[in-house]
Amino acid sequence: MSVAGTVRGRVVGEQLAPGGIPIERLAARVGSTPFFAYDRALVTRRISAVRAALPADVELNYAVKANPMPALLQHLSGQVDGFDVASGAELRHALDTPVAPARVSFAGPGKTDPELTQAVAAGVTIELESTGELARVKSVSTALQIPARVALRVNPDFTVRGSGMRLGGGPQQFGIDCEQVPAMLATLPDPRVEFQGFHVFAGSQNLRADSLCEAQRRTVELILRLADAAPVPVRYLNLGGGFGIPYSSRDVALEVAQVGDNLEVLMTGLVRPTLPEARVVLELGRYLVGEAGVYVTRVVDRKQSRGKTFLVVDGGMHHQLAASGNLGQAIRRNYPIAVANRMGAGPTETVSVVGALCTPLDLLGEDVELPVAGIGDLIAIFQAGAYGLTASPTGFLSHPAPVEVLV
Template sequence: MFETPAYVYDLDELRRSHALLRQALPSPSELFYSFKANPHPLVVSTLRDAGCRAEVCSPGELATALEAGFPVEDILYTGPGKRDRDVVDAVKAGVTWFSVDSPHGLAQVRRLAGSLVRCLLRVNDTTPAPGQGLTMTGVASQFGADLDWILAAPKLFQDIAGLHLYMGTNVSEEDSLVAQFEQSIRTARRVADRVGTDLEVLDLGGGFAAPFARAGTLPTYPTLAERVAAILDREFPGWRAGSPRIAFESGRYLTATCGTLVTRALDVKMSQDTHIYVLESGINHLGGMSGLRRLPPVVPTLLSDRPSVTPAIVAGPLCTPLDTWGRGVTAPDVRPGDLVRVPNVGAYGLSASLLAFLGHPAPVEVVVDGGRIAHTSRLTLHRTPLSAEQE
């Protein structure tokens, strides 16, 4: 057994999720794994072995990609703001593909890297597509250059090798996802014609849905590949021959269902006719900024062999009343020391949480492969003194 709390990642489930998504995508196409979902080294190396490329947006994610053995030509460096030193270090490491969000971003990369790199221009389309869990375009945004801006001033956006569009996230309905990709493809055609460039790469982003901290399974998209291929045939007839290369991105779909958080009950009591369950884990281990009401609150499914009771408050161990996973909810009637499991937290789980808040130890991370524990580790938080030069 392993120490708790623990995030357990099942690599067999990870491979299954990858196979499901590849079946849903048109061929030929490339698939980038978005490291922000889960940067665990064995998770990313398993996806590398499955054929994924790497989408990173920080020096830490880049270091993880390189350590995991991703070829530098398979790495796309994204993000709405980049420090000069991060661009320089990425170029020194051999990265040749960047996504930029403005004329300033394009000029920055060109100034620091010259002709060594290729840039994708991220586009903020005019209107959002329906059915999104989180809208990423069609609103005022740090992500991408507004479509109207590009069309009105195309000379500001020349010298690009491709386009990057990402309409929204967590789209569970196939029709909505097809509509999103169709809008992006049509927009890409307009931009390419207006700027006057032949695209090398068209990155259509993602938006593939997955359950988060709740019981459930991955949605399937049985006709997505053929429907998107037909749209590409119409707008970019050379795509099947690689002109342009078509790319997609995914984080949550690939990793969500591979992860389970296992944690124990620390205290159990009644308070004003309400069952109170205090767990080892709270917003410091799952839910992150939602615990501070920056995002909709997470109300995880708690799996246990105990019968359920209501009403209940499920809380973590932190010294703040905001550290709750649910108020007035139905919860298993556990006893101190009992284990509970939260499913589908392989994406945006541990690395998206408030680990530094109040200084509790990070959960153990356990990797299971073929039903056996293959690796255990724990993130450590410590302060490293800066050198005089860094200061």
């Protein structure tokens, strides 16, 4: 989300609010704080930009875990080629959209038997994380007398430089170690399973195009080696995603065109000549929706403590954990933050914005330069469209849940 505000003194944009509505007016419409607002026009614009950068024969899937809001999924269903889900609840949300079950994939460790039953019955592609999961899928298929669509999620023998979170390489709870894949493929000529292909997702939140290009090249080379042992021609190849978005003043936006050019070379030179039947998918979540969201909370107290000013708000890390630094950040950095009803106003002061929870970890903005704010003013935290509400400890201290709106 582009905003009129500052991040440690850096101007970060011009747009005032989702849908072009000033945040103060949007807050009046919602009727209460805190709330999340997501801008459908910005989502559509981002998807169009990604499609323009990608090869025409690379499909675009949305990773529902980034933001599973049902209204957002309905909007996305007309924009993307499929959904990737990671739980039974996400699967139900995906199946409630017009997206065909065959265009839904189900990844993630720890799938329960009821979730596997739901997935087999629906006809979605189950991305297997272990030999044990394969055995349970076969049992479910026998019970339902329905063959299961399956792909193997592969834990590669390389790591991705520059990723905020590594999901592949070394020992992992994610995927099947690539050296174990040939033996597992040997068990797949079975009427209970319909083998589709492979999924490799090695890292997330990566802003380095060169690193993503290298990861995609190594992924394609790995899959081509493994495909030799496949029981049938590969029909599905999920290259993962991992595209990052800038959160702080030191972050530089990803050069997505460079990644698209690299994919074009890989598709033309390697994938199409070797795997002509494969449907090639890029799976993105945060990159499609992260910058299209804002979290808005209201100042309920202003206090001084030994020379430091605190703005205490009615929200906090129980709604927007990532902004507090407690969602895997090695070094905490402030998200773009502004006093929404005092955009560009002076004078300014250095304050820390803290939430309503009984922990010093409930810190939304540390030593930020903002217009002088008081009780009743609105604090907006941007880049809040992904891994916000559903990635946060909403039950902590039993505060009310925030509203979510799509505008």
